Amino acid sequence: MQLKSDKSNHSRWVLSLVILGVVALSVFVLSQTSSETGVTAGVSKTYDLNVPTVITAAQIDYTQVLDQPEQQVYNDSLVSLYLSSHMGKPHLIYAYKNPLEGRLQTDLFFLHIYVKDKITLKNQAAYLNLDFFKSPEIITHNGVSYSVFDRLLEHANYPKATLDIDDIAYINTGRYRSGMGRSHDIAQLRLDPSLILQNKYTNSLDSLTLTLKASAFEKIRTKRNDAIARGLLxxxxxxxxxxxxxxxGKTLxxxxxLKGDWTDHLLDDRKWSYRFLIQDGHTLNGMRKVSVQHPKTRNYLWEWLYNKALTAQDIIGLRYDFVNFTIKTTSxxxxxTKGVGVMALEESFDKILIEHNRRRAGVIVAFDESYLWNERAKExxxxLPVREVxxxxxxxxxxxxxVYNQNKVLSDPALAKQFATAKSMLDGLRKGDYKISEVFDLDKLSSFVALTNLFGGAHGMIWHNIRVYYNPITNKLEPISYDSNSGVALEGIIQYPFSEKDPIYTAAVLEKLERFxxxxxVNTLIATHKTELLRLNKDLSYELGNGIDLTILEHNSNFIKKAINPSDVISAGLHSIDEQQxxxxxxxxxxxxxxxxxxxHTDGRTLGTTTKDSVVLGKRQKKTIRFDLNRYFVNAFVSKKNKKGSFNYPKDVAKLRVNHQIEVIDLPRKAPIAPFALESDLQDFTSTYKDWETPNYDSFDFIIKDSENSLRIARGAYTLDQTLVIPKSKVLTIEAGVSLDFKKGASLISKSAIKA
Structure with a gap:
């Protein structure tokens, strides 16, 4: 018997592939995972993207705590309690000798903190409820195994969030289970604040004193009160x-x-935000334009650390520090004299900022937000409510x-020309005339975007917060750090304004996200600044009770890893197959x-290559592609039951994998293939299935009916332009010398044996 097929439309093993597709769907969904990475995907390398980031500085060294018996505040046959300080915050640590038995394995912890009479708790709370449950950390100390639990002493109803041990009258703690009562009870335990030196710490910050006339301060006070009444400044x-x-030692x-737009800069009774312009060519710590503000307006220590991270990558960052601020009014x-307390000291935008960041003198531009704030003031x-849209x-x-320093820039021909160029570039970017990779220094911008994601600084990439330097040497724009409000847990990857539809920018940011x-x-960054970070953390938490939580960086690092290396990257469904493709x-x-x-193949063997040199799917793109099958394809499916090695549909589809990887990310991946197109029209499935189920041999003149159950094709050449279906009840005999020429994707389906 000779079988032919139309060269322009090969008779595909397809069996049109839809016949069994619907039936196979439930099996495929239950038995396959859509994308494979790591060991299960045959990836032999270990990638950092698959390993969670853990900041060692954020972890308490429990063995070191147990080495300090003077920090032990309680001990009995079941548990030892220790009072410890970490990153400027107090922790109560519970150490149990292993193994944990009985209800110690399952009971929750209760921790009720009663404060001294001088302290007024928020929400009329009688005490602070810090009940908790977590998995223990297992450690070995002096040859003994312990299960260790710790509880940060922090609560929203306490005035400063993080507790001062000196404010605690006593605690009640132990273990309990709802409906069963307490299994362990420690009552009225008093904590000695000297154990963690909270009451012995001396602020290490420099002092900054503002002196002005009482009439000048009254003008500022009036402006502040008007702003609070209006809702913005x-x-x-x-x-x-x-x-x-x-x-x-210097007087300037x-x-x-006052400074700030929203009144969060002004609400505190003492800590109002100020903008200073130092006169007569002098500078304060090298800065001519500088602001002081409540540390919370920039999320305490986070802005300081964010700027350190940026400048380490040669991105223009602001000098940012903290001072003890005092105001003297004279008449x-x-x-x-009024002690304001700890304030953040922040550099502003001028020539000195650029010089300090080792750049050639150039202009700083931004979007003027006056329309925005004027409309909000009108509302x-x-x-009227503030618009959501x-x-x-x-x-x-x-x-x-x-442009910043407008008078100086416009009176200097060289600077005025730079401003015109920078303005044209920024305006062209927002209009879509330029792509962001064409006008920005891409290396610096991509580093800026990636680090801003790591720090959760989305606020700094709102359009009215972006600040941009024009570099006259490179003729490129560069981002400047400003008002990131870092230290926020990521919920999505943040992109720079006007960066859409620029694959060059996307690839550069992706590379930096992987790196940072x-x-x-992350751990090197923290280690580099750890000494100063710990000092400043004590300085701020001593007064403000708000230390830095470095686990935010852990979360954001791991969120980025998941975003750029997701569990599933592509879906794949078999569309058709023949001997070659x-x-x-x-x-x-x-x-x-x-x-x-x-x-x-699932065993790692290469079975085919794309028919084009390179196939790239864009974001959320759908595409049908062809693979040229190599000479090993058929033999790849040899088994005990399939000794000839031919490909069996749909069973052998489960052994196929599509090799792929996210561009820039050097992480090979493999995706299984469903034995059917995942989004085919159900109506097409149904009609095709019905066609294949319905016998139609009566429609073919060359089919001879020898008896009720016997059909025959006599010697000769025949053309089929539709699929021939032979039912189970009929036996088909094909005589020697028969030639069948299949056209238009036709095929022969026999549900019984064929004799030839």
Whole structure:
């Protein structure tokens, strides 16, 4: 018997593939995982992307705690309790000798903290409930195994969040289970604050004293009260008053005003935010324009650490520090001194900032946000709610582009030309005339975006917070750190404004996200600044009770790893197959370009290559591609039951894998293939299935009916342009010398034996 097929339309093993597709769906879904990485995917290397980041500095060394018996506050036959300080925050540590038995394995911890009478708790709370349950850390100390639990002494109803041990009257703690009562009870345990030296710590910060006339301060107070009544602060040059600053033995004349847009900069009774312009060419710690503000407006220590991380990568960052701030007001009759306490000291935007970051003198530009704040002020004045969706006046699309130090820039021809160039580039970017990779220094921008993600600084990439330097040497724009509000847990990857549809930018950011999310990078960053970080953490937490939580960096690092190396990258469904090619319907499930690199067997053997040199699926793109099958394909399916090695549909589809990887990320992956196209029309499935189920031999003139159960094809040449279906009840005999020419994808389906 000779079988022919139309060369333009091979008779595919397809069995149109839809026949068994619907039936196979439930089996495939239950038996396959959609994408494979790591050991299960045959990936032999160990990738940092598959390993969670753990910051060693964020972990308490429990063996070191147990080595300090003076920190033990309680001990009985079941448990030892220790009071310890870590990253400036107090912890109560429970150490049980192993093995844990009975209810010690399952009971929750209760921890009720009663404060001294002088302390008023929020929400009229009678005590602080810190009940908890967590898995223990198993350690060995002096040859003895312990299960260790710890509880951070922090509560939202306490005035400063993190507790001062000196404010605690006593604690009740132990173990309990709902409905069964307490299995262990420690009552009225008093804690000695000297054990963690909270009451002995001396603030190490420099002092900054502002002196001004009482009348000038009254002008500032009036402006502050008006802003609080209105809901936001609108400033202009007439707000400046004169004063002087004393710092490190020097007295500097200054002009000053309130700063901030929202009133979070002004709500505290003492800690208002100020902008200073140092006069007569002098500087404060090398800065001419500088602000002081409540540390919480930049999320305490996070902005300091964020700027350290940026400048280490040669990105323009602001000098950021902390001071003990005091205000002195003078009049003809007296001097009034008011201790403000710890404040953040932040550099502002001028020539000195650029020089300090080792750049050639150039302009700093930004989107003017005056339309936005003017409209919000109008909404407040008219008792209207703040818009959830910005109006035209609150959009970056129409915001003017401003330049810092405008008078100096416009009076200098060289700087004015730089401003015109930078303005044109930024305006062209927002209009879509340029791609972001064309106008920005891509290395610095991608590093900025990746680090901002690591720190959770989405606030700094809102359009009205971005600040940009024009580098006259490279003729490129560079991002400047500003108001990131870092230290927030990521919920999605943050992108720079106007960066859409630029694959060059996307690839560069992806590469930096992989680099900066690595465990080694994060831990090296913390280790580099650990000494200063611990000192400042004590300085801030001593007064403000708010230490830095480095586990935010752990979370964000691991979130980035999941985002750029997701569990599933593509879905694949078999579309068709013949002796030479296999066609697969693919969908990119990720946000990044995915390269399709080949076809393989589950045992690792390569079975085919794409018909094109390179196949890349864009973000969320769907595409059907063909693989050229190599000479090993058929033999790849030899088994005890299949000694000839031919490919059996649909069973052998489970052994096929699509090789792929996210571009830039050097992490090979393999995805299984469903034995059917995943998004085929159900109506097509049904009609095709019915066609294949329905016998149609009566429609073919060359089929001879010898008896009720016997059919025959006599010697000769015949053409089939539709599929011939022989039912189970009929036996088909094909005589010698028969030639069948299949056209239009036709095939022969016999549900009984064929005699030839």
């Amino acid at each position: 609108i400033t202009d040059d007439d707000d400046y008053v004169k004063g002087s600053l004393s710092y490190q 004349d200054t002009e000053l005003r 003809n009759t007296n001097i009034h 407040y004045d008219l008792n 910005a109006s035209t006046l609150q959009s970056a699309r129409i915001a003017p582009i401003k 999310s690595q465990n080694k990078f 296999l066609e697969v319907a693919l969908e990119n499930l990720s946000d990044y370009p995915v390269a399709i690199t080949g076809l393989s």
